[in-house]
Amino acid sequence: MAANQYPVFVDGQTLTEAELNDLRDFLHQRDRLVGRLVGFGVNAGLGGTVSTPTNLAVGPGLAIDQRGEPLLLGVEQTLPLPPVAESVTYDFVDGTAEGFSVVLESTDAIEPTPDCGESGCAGHAELHTRGVALRVVAGRVTGTRMDFAAEPLLSVEPIRLALDSSPINSYPTLRNAIAARLTNGTSPLVDPTLIARLQATSIANSDTAGVKGYKCGWLNMVLFATLDLLRVRALLALTWDRDTTRPGVVLGWVHQVASTWVFDCAYRHAWEPPRGFTEAFLGGSCTDPAGAFRDEVEALLAGYAPPDPAPVGDPKPPIACPVGSIRVGDRCVKIVFPPKEIPDKWRHTWVFDPREPVWNPPIKTWERPDVVYERQPIDVLGEQEFPLTDFLGHDANDVRTVLGGFITGQGAIADVRVMSAGDVMTLDGYAPAGGFAASDSVVLGTDANGVVVSTGRVPTVQNVRTVGSALPAAVGAATEAMAAATELRGLSTGFETRLGQLDQSVSGLGGSISTLQTDFTSFRGSFDAVTITNRLGELESGIKRIDTVQNQIDVLAGKVEVISKFGDGIKLDPKVGGGGVIAIDPNIGTHVGGGVIGGPGGGGVISGPGVGGIGGIGGIGGVVVKPSGQVDRDLAQGVADFARTTVDALRSLPNPRNRSFSRYAAAADRAHAALAQAVAPPDTPEEAVETLEPAALTAATLEVLGTLRTLVKAAGVPKDVGRQLDAQLRDLGGLVP
DSSP, rough: TTTTOOOOTTOOOOOHHHHHHHHOOOOOOHHHHHHHOOOEEEEOOEEEEEEEEEEEOOOEEEEEHHHEEEEOOOEEEEESSHHHHSSOOOOTTTTSSSEEEEEEEEEEOOOOOOOOOEEEEEEEOOOOOEEEEEEEEEEEEESSOOGGOOOOGGGGGOOBBBBBBOOOOOOHHHHHHHHHHHTTTTSSOHHHHHHHHTTTTOOTTTTHHHHHHHHHHHHHHHHHHHHHHHHHHHHHHHOOOOOOOOOOOEEEEEEEEEEEEETTTSOOOOBBBOOHHHHEEEHHHHSOOTTHHHHHHHHHHTTTTOOSSOOSSOOOOOOSSSOOOETTEEEEEOOOEEEEEOOGGGGGSSOOTTTSOOOOOOGHHHHHHHHTTTOOOOTTTTTOOOGGGGGSBBBBHHHHHHHHHEEEHSSSOOEEEEETTGGGGTTTTTTEEEOOOSEEEEEEEETTTTTTEEEEEEHHHHHHHHHHHHHHHHHHHHHEEEHHHHHHHHHHHHHHHHHHHHHHHHHHHHHHHHHHHHHHHHHHSSSSSHHHHHHHHHHHHHHHHHHHHHHHHHHHHHHHOOEEEEEEEEOOOTTTTTTOOOOTTTTEEEEEOOOOOOOOOOOOOOTTTTTTOOOOOOOOOOBBTTTTSSSSSHHHHHHEEEEEEEEHHHHOOOOOOOOTTTHHHHHHHHHHHHHHHTTSOOSSHHHHHTTTTTHHHHHHHHHHHHHHHHHHHTTOOOOOHHHHHHHHHHHTTOOOO
């Protein structure tokens, strides 16, 4: 009988051994057919391990051979090393290659026939036992099997993009390799007109950075989509019909590396499902099972639409495509700019570990190139993604305004940075990009005319990491600031007392000089009259200078003395010449506007958190430190006036003891001049932007405070007063960054 025929028995028939064996053969053939429809190769287990230098252990597992015969190895078996090759041969093993192949094949053992004990018995049926055997043969597996690692297109390299958005490797080389593979000899895999369109693309020297980034990202995505299509075609080429002269499943290749034996499972019959399984899971049509993948390649080729480098009209807010997409032409796909470095294992997306089943077709890998690049996707927080390439060629300030309002409308804090195209590469975490999420920092690179020529982003993840790293330091700085404020309050009383003692000392010095003048007068008769008269004239002049110094030091004391507690701020005693100072709000731990009342002639200020004070008469005037920690113009002007008065007062002191006093006074003059220039009223609105730069005012103010501290100490104040002055001015400097 033919293999697909089987006998049917009815009552009263005579059964022959041939008829019964036909039934057995039919059932066995049906089982094998089902096995061939399921797949071929190592299904599970059957791995090899060099357990000792002289033993190879093969674990239990299941395989199906070319005929569909299930091969079950129930327990671990051990083979000796070096292997002992058997004389059998297989047409799927190249016997000329080095090393040895371990092959699992089906066996059919005949059991001894039991004795016949019945009367008239001619004998019992022969019993067979199906099992498996491990064979070791010389050579390595070859022949028809799934081996997509040999795909020629996997030998190319994707385009890599430098931080200035220029391609690192060759665009034409990759373009031509893709076009040749899609042409496929005389059987094109996609529409030939689209292949011609691919070959017509190029990168011109005149292309802006953003356009170059688009083109490179698009070409990589065409590469990934083409590999998806080719791998699916390779899977569809697998057939259930695997005729061979001697069935068997290769488990691996045993060979020596140096003097050590190794078992390499990359050279084995990995599990390969037949075409029917692939068609069912791909969901393709009956006429073109790979149609869905072919459509993706053609859509990418047809959708090629680099940004127009010369846009018309004002920039418009971005238009949101579905999550993870941006607009290209009339459809939404995600053109992802490639990174500077692409992992060497990018091919693993299409070539899987040979210890696993080979059937695992990548589904739309081209739409998720970040997976291939091993990079965080833009929509890491589940946000929508919006295009940036539409803004190329527009004025950067116009784009910043449009994007700022748009991002704010998305419920995020807008961070849109405009930088020269060269400076963007120095920004920590920057990467060229054609799209962004609302929580990203958007970076617009400009040319000399302020036109956007490149686009990029600092990802949300990078910003979160930066904030997370800086937060402990910020908390520590806030703690130190609060401690300094407490110390400032504690030192205020002592500092005020020391200044009072200095006033008394100067007054006493004036009295002593008056007494000295009287003494000299009483002795005029005993000394040379002309000489005595000249000396007394010098002393009288000195007395006048001392009186002037007394007045100036009174003013100086009123301007810097600090301070008894008043409410939540700091109060200056209302003496003549008293000056406004800066208060610290202990409830919020932040530098705020001053909150004091000065006396007649002082610079008294009245303010709340973040509100500038109202200047008094003849003093420093209202001063404010902004919540951001930067000096504003009023504070800088007050410090400049204070510095001028202080330097003039100290210069008039007779014969300072410090040899470097003149040098310190000159340094204070230079610092005062720089600050005075920084706060000078602008002539034009354009100059006001530069004059009122907070960073410049802050630096100039701190420089003045530092030179004053050195000058006052050089004037000869007592050491303990100098130390307290150091602390006061240092803490005053600490009120600004």
